Amino acid sequence: MEPSSVLINTGNILSFNELKLKVGQNTNEELVEALKITLRESQAKNHAANATNGTDPTTLEDRKELKITVKIFMPSADPDLLKKAIDESFKIFDTDRIETLILAYGEAKNTESELAQLQRLWPVVETYVNDGKICHVGFSNVDTELFIKLYEWATVRPSIVQINLASCCVVPPALQTFTKEHDVQLLTHNDPYQLLGKDSLADVVGAPAKLQWVVKYQVHVKCRGVLTVKGYLVQYEK
Template sequence: MANHNLEDIENVIINTGNILSINDITKKPNPNPTEELVEAINITIKDFQNGSALDPQPDHLLVINRNADDLTSKVNEHELSELKIGLKIFVNNDDQNLVQEAIEKAFLTIKVNSVDDVIISFTQKQAEDKKDDLNQIQNVWKILEGFVQSQKIKQLGIADVEENTFRALYEWAAVKPSIIQINLATCCVVPPTLQAFCKENDLKLLTHSDNNDILPKDSIQDIFGRPLTLKWALRFVIHVKCRGVLITKGYLLNLVKN
């Protein structure tokens, strides 16, 4: 990673762009999300090293984009009203600034002022098998509610929380969660009581296959040749509403020097 002094990274944002346009990724059937993310990062960095000039930002921030990216053109093929845009944010703590930064970077990347839904996932809790911290969830939820109240997000969701935590969040929140996402790898049977609660309150009960830790430390070490800290990661997916066709999928990440 000698080109462009990437070995001196202090603060970097990586934008994979639309990974559906990367043949090395799309030709693999049912990729593991973490493997998919790692490959997308490696391809993005390689592309950047082969032709991009540094994009210097304040605070030693380096922005790495993929040159051959068709994200904007794919989005522009449709009216925004025809599209459903969803974000899933992976965070390690309840720092509201990081959540706000991730969402605002997504808006800039996709070139939109609002999205349909945002799902939050606390990866550190999942990776270390900790109990839910309702106060931590509520702290992040407050910043998400602000985006809903300003009409920049339509629906909110949360991934991989215990049923009693989800119920408590639902009762407490000014903007109720509309979505709960569960990982069938760790919860092979959805509790009937949770199914009933979702049905009674017209909530979406969805499943996912994300790893507990979306980008493990070992993977970061392999990519950059040294340890960096993942501040946040975000996946964006864009569907055509009437057909349910996925037209764009990609990742944004912010890593910093330890």
């Protein structure tokens, strides 16, 4: 039997009462719980097996006042899968513009292989920027030297870099200096390198499956910074 892809959209998890009660969850635990709730509700409604949608987050009133941010976690350096993840992000909001996209791939190692893999993925992101569909783009979890190499190589240069303070207690001085000199926004986060491990995915879907990508999406009100939508898109192969 040919493998097929399954897409799960949690919808706006800010409306999930079960998650509100579980204070102190890390991002991985939050995602796993959100997926379980979404699948449980979908099965109760007998939705299609290859496309599961949670609470619909797509009704965005006053679009000009809102900022959409997507962070895409790629377990493999597959440009086609990255394009699919970006396209699905546009679809769920029924929009032609996303303000910020962060690419998360690799494990912050300064290796030639990780550089080559990120260089395979980045041109996909550049296409959307050049088409005027994405405004700000950047990397998450990259080694300082690797980020500088990517910055100097890229046609569309990243304007954001995210680092995880859990694995890097202080901001590397070289990265701090470089970002200041090149007007790159330096942000911190607490997401793991990959949000959904093999065991966690199997726990959710109940069978061996191969993760293709995860999108973490958020919508903020620009002037106040208030979070109005938060959710996840997950695509895997079964």
